[in-house]
Ligand SMILES: CC(=O)N[C@H]1[C@@H](OP(=O)(O)O)O[C@H](CO)[C@@H](O)[C@@H]1O
């Protein structure tokens with residue numbers, strides 16, 4: 001069987017590639033202005049169908065979102081059959097296909113691709129797709145549908161939903177009717193699975209105080225409302241920043257990325273979060289989560305991905321001990337260089353901790369190597385993975401006391417509550433609420449496990465970020481030569497100082513991170529390193545940011 005070239009050609013002509021633009025499938029898939037993504041979406045529809053054929057007709061997911069980016073941006077990511085990110089080797093193929101300049105060139109590239117990868121075109125193909133609330137979404141989805149039709153594949157529209165729901169759906173569809181069935185393949189099924197597990201986990205505990213959720217004016221608002229209905233009184237959710245149809249509102253001065261980057265409360269919550277109360281923020285596609293609380297002096301405190309990892313890991317360790325499983329099921333942590341030094345010190349004194357390069361796929365893969373792998377980026381993206389062997393042990397284990405039996409049931413319920421396909425803001429939120437409820441912790445008590453070192457993240461616009469290369473999980477620069485020694489020299493001048501530099505995978509900038517014992521020193525170190533990078537790697541002297549030292 002060969003490609004239906006005529007059909008592909010006529011549809012491809014309706015989705016021409018804009019000239020002079022180079023697309024790249026990066027850490028977050030293709031991501032740029034929504035207005036220039038039409039051709040990319042059409043081609044991604046075709047690629048998803050081909051990936052499905054290559055994997056014997058397993059369903060592939062396509063998510064249209066630009067997460068925490070501004071509203072005019074959009075993007076697209078492919079999801080592999082178990083709900084995980086697209087295999088890296090295919091990122092390169094996606095980039096090649098997206099950049100073929102004309103329909104002819106595209107068909108030629110497609111033909112080469114099919115032959116090189118020996119894709120059997122007679123196999124069936126199934127694709128499930130969804131989008132967030134961005135205004136550019138509907139048109140981009142219809143371009144994807146054209147791609148799916150061009151391949152005569154079967155498409156399923158999952159509508160407007162969160163990134164984690166789409167990942168869940170992919171796994172649920174592909175495991176349907178097997179012994180590993182992940183859940184019912186619908187958003188409703190997802191909500192039921194999470195809330196049934198949550199209710200079992202908090203049964204008999206006093207209801208916690210109502211929880212404010214900042215939904216970033218994005219798709220999380222829609223899912224949070226439905227979640228609130230399913231939860232009823234088990235925990236009362238108060239979704240705020242839910243203006244999904246107000247132009248320009250998405251991620252604007254709200255959401256998890258705003259809170260983490262600016263280290264402050266979204267202004268819209270100022271009068272809503274009262275002393276002692278806790279709240280949390282999702283990002284624009286609801287796969288990130290940041291908590292916070294106001295202390296009794298009305299001072300804001302952030303509880304980021306590192307704090308969530310510490311809370312959750314300790315809880316799971318306690319449960320494995322209580323169940324008598326602690327020598328059979330070991331918990332490990334995965335972080336990136338952006339993890340606060342305070343968290344790394346605290347966690348590595350207690351558990352195995354691994355540092356990997358930025359990007360969820362790296363964390364996910366490293367977490368799979370533990371019996372129970374807890375991974376979180378400091379920005380609030382993360383989850384917990386239970387290895388197949390651990391799941392097996394949990395289901396065959398025979399507890400010898402009622403206390404062991406209770407703890408075992410809690411762990412089993414956690415495996416249902418946690419979305420193990422990908423970081424999931426709402427599932428993580430329920431997980432945090434379970435731990436707080438079991439420990440009777442307030443935000444303040446949770447926060448007290450370790451103290452965050454003051455830190456600063458700075459973006460530096462350089463002539464070419466591709467000259468930057470790193471090693472040691474991105475903590476050291478190997479190129480341009482000589483720069484790392486100068487960074488080391490600066491870091492030595494600051495007590496508790498740490499700084500590293502890496503090129504962003506999602507923006508055309510280089511990121512500088514620095515931390516030190518106090519705020520002034522952390523800022524100073526960050527701006528010194530930023531100034532160094534700017535001056536030494538061809539930053540425009542006329543545009544040198546004033547804060548750079
Ligand atoms: C410092 C930071 O937060 N970086 C983010 C950001 O990557 P960069 O490669 O730093 O642009 O976007 C990624 C995708 O969402 C996320 O995985 C990562 O943590």
Ligand SMILES: [Mg+2]
Pocket residue numbers: 067068283284285286287288
């Ligand atoms: Mg996101």
